[in-house]
Amino acid sequence: MKNVELIIIGGGPIGIACGLAANNKGIDYLIIEKGTIVNSLYHYPVNMQFFSSSEKLEIDSIPFISKEAKPKRDEALEYYRRIVTSNQLNINLFETVKEVNKTEELFTVNTTKGTYTSRFLILATGFYDIPNLLNIPGEDLPKVSHYYNDPHLYAMQKVAVIGASNSAVDAALECYRKGAEVSMIIRGESISDRVKYWVKPDIENRIKEGSIDVFYNSTVKEIKPIFIIIDTPKGEKTLENNFVLALTGYKPNFHFLKHLGVNLSNDDSQIPEYNEETMETNVKGLYLAGVICGGMETHKWFIENSRVHAKKILEDISSKHTVLDTKN
Incomplete structure (x- = not known):
């Protein structure tokens, strides 16, 4: 069993942004991704062109240069892959999370390759895996x-x-x-x-x-x-x-959220409960980042307007981490 301060589930653009933010804050972290780097983008149509311009897809102020104003799938794959490799992000690929449980102050994460514990957990799992x-x-x-x-x-x-x-x-x-x-x-x-x-x-x-x-x-x-x-x-x-x-759309893993104790709205949107300033859910130490925040309203969050989640989350985690170090 390995212990880290922060586990990030999901190695998409927002999960990567959280890893970069953790690096900047000096927080010990691990990204766990069930597939390849930005796995959902990898499974997008081969000819797909983004709605957003390249600068709106940038994370951590790292320039994204594309041939056209609106980049295509292969350019995005190259951009995010280079960020991961150049910054030597701590990411485990092709490792699937099987179960997460919380006892007292720690999360226990069981995967296909091992068991980890952490004080903080970020879910940046998107919604592309479960079709409607x-x-x-x-x-x-x-x-x-x-x-x-x-x-x-x-x-x-x-x-x-x-x-x-x-x-x-x-x-x-x-x-x-x-x-x-x-x-x-x-x-x-x-x-x-x-x-x-x-x-x-x-x-x-x-x-x-x-x-x-x-x-x-x-x-x-x-x-x-x-x-x-x-x-x-x-x-x-x-x-x-x-x-x-x-092609009727996709939805987040609501069963997983409920298992962790996250409250969902009672209407059809099933929007999870979280603090908009910190992105922390009603479960202490558990944060949401990216499109998962929208529940069934998957059209509300994109890379360009959810990349700020990483900074909000790590600011909050950093403040709590500092308090813990002071007490120790």
């Missing part, structure tokens, strides 16, 4: 995916894209341009207003000209091996289909 399921028959078929990576796979195939957000729109456009026959099934009456402003006219024009079919105010009722059944305002409709991309 449709909970319909056929969702478990091999042709269904809640993640999208490369459009080449869908060339010359009939593809149903469920959703109207950035990920759904990007997938629909890219698959269409690689030769797929694309249909979009959208629960609302239009493409989301949060879609990237330079992409929204593109998808709307492709729909208008008939290149991409769309069913508004509609839901998928059932998925079969060679077709899908959808409910539309005009009644039930059957579509021939080879692949389904159910």
Whole structure:
């Protein structure tokens, strides 16, 4: 069993920012990441371009230089990887946290590779690991995916894209341009207003000209091996289909938060309780950083507006660490 002052669960951009802040404060820390560096970004679509400009994705005032104003996935991977390696951050990769318990003043963290104890714990786990399921028959078929990576796979195939957000729109456009026959099934009456402003006219024009079919105010009722059944305002409709991309969003690990004793709001948003000045939850010594703070409102927090969490948290931890050292 190894003891460190601070454990950071999650090695994404905000977890890395917390590690840098801990370095600056002289706090003994360890980042535990279940995958590679910025694992969620690694699993983003290969052609993805960020909504934010590069300077808004910077952490700890380390310059992020990209070819265009809005960087792409591969540039972000390079940027965050270089930060980790150049600053020799203390990070364990491909190590999954299995359980966390708190007794008195210490957290005990059990992973696939060991057991650790710490006085402080930061959850910077994001939300990308748990998709919002449709909970319909056929969702478990091999042709269904809640993640999208490369459009080449869908060339010359009939593809149903469920959703109207950035990920759904990007997938629909890219698959269409690689030769797929694309249909979009959208629960609302239009493409989301949060879609990237330079992409929204593109998808709307492709729909208008008939290149991409769309069913508004509609839901998928059932998925079969060679077709899908959808409910539309005009009644039930059957579509021939080879692949389904159910890009309906993701959510934080609420079970994990509840297990640790974090209070969640009683409404559908399930926003966790935390102090906005320090980011400490109702559980003493447990902090939240990044998009996990938004509960189901995953659109509220991004890298650019949550990178400040690292400084807030480490300022608070540093003050408590100093008090402890003085008492000792």
